[in-house]
Amino acid sequence: MLAVEGLNAWYGPAQALFNVSLSVGEGELLVIQGLNGAGKSTLLQSLIGIGPRAHGRIHWQGQAIHSWPAHRRAQAGLGFVAEDRRLFTGLSVKENLWIAAASAAAPGARDTPAQRCERILALFPQLQSMLHRPASQMSGGEQQMLALARTLMTAPRLLLLDEPCEGISPVLVMAMRDALLQLASEGVAMLVAEQNNILARHAQRVLTLTSGHMDAAV
Numbered sequence: 001m002l003a004v005e006g007l008n009a010w011y012g013p014a015q016a017l018f019n020v021s022l023s024v025g026e027g028e029l030l031v032i033q034g035l036n037g038a039g040k041s042t043l044l045q046s047l048i049g050i051g052p053r054a055h056g057r058i059h060w061q062g063q064a065i066h067s068w069p070a071h072r073r074a075q076a077g078l079g080f081v082a083e084d085r086r087l088f089t090g091l092s093v094k095e096n097l098w099i100a101a102a103s104a105a106a107p108g109a110r111d112t113p114a115q116r117c118e119r120i121l122a123l124f125p126q127l128q129s130m131l132h133r134p135a136s137q138m139s140g141g142e143q144q145m146l147a148l149a150r151t152l153m154t155a156p157r158l159l160l161l162d163e164p165c166e167g168i169s170p171v172l173v174m175a176m177r178d179a180l181l182q183l184a185s186e187g188v189a190m191l192v193a194e195q196n197n198i199l200a201r202h203a204q205r206v207l208t209l210t211s212g213h214m215d216a217a218v
């Protein structure tokens, strides 16, 4: 469903990705590993269209999307959760979720936003109990869950997740992992960047980025 060929990216004169190629199949969980600075975030950001200057071919469900702006890629079914979460911290959990539903076309959705919200809250019971709390008053792990829940409100076909289980409490790591595996079992494809091996052991494939180079063209 996603095919990337010969992707290069630069921050000014410094090249961060070198000829990266990969593919993600329907319903696949693919993990990208790599040390700090290897280029994992740059890769995900380039795929969603918010990265630095990049050149290469990106095909999504048969369409060439590398020249598309980020919002069009999101509308086409790519959902991104950044490492820094990017929540509306002054708004409540419920408001964060509904803003996502209102701003996204969710063309692939087979349910209404209300049904989707109910299903997502069942996946994250922690959020259900704090619906009216401002995001700024949540722990890092709870915010991470909200960031994922908010992206799920857009009914993505492929989730791009940057370190989803990084820097959160062990209990919430397990809750996050279980929620992601539940989504994977429901057929949501995922491309996950991580260093901590939480999802890698459940992945169909694990690739490694080293100083901007992918270990193999897959």
Ligand code: ATP
Residues within 6 Å of the ligand: 011, 014, 016, 034, 035, 036, 037, 038, 039, 040, 041, 042, 043, 195
């Ligand atoms: P981490 O696990 O620490 O988040 P990463 O694998 O996600 O690392 P990137 O953040 O993609 O790696 O960084 C890849 C390279 O690009 C690194 O050499 C980094 O210093 C550089 N880089 C990242 N962001 C910028 C930026 N905004 N300006 C300049 N260089 C950057």
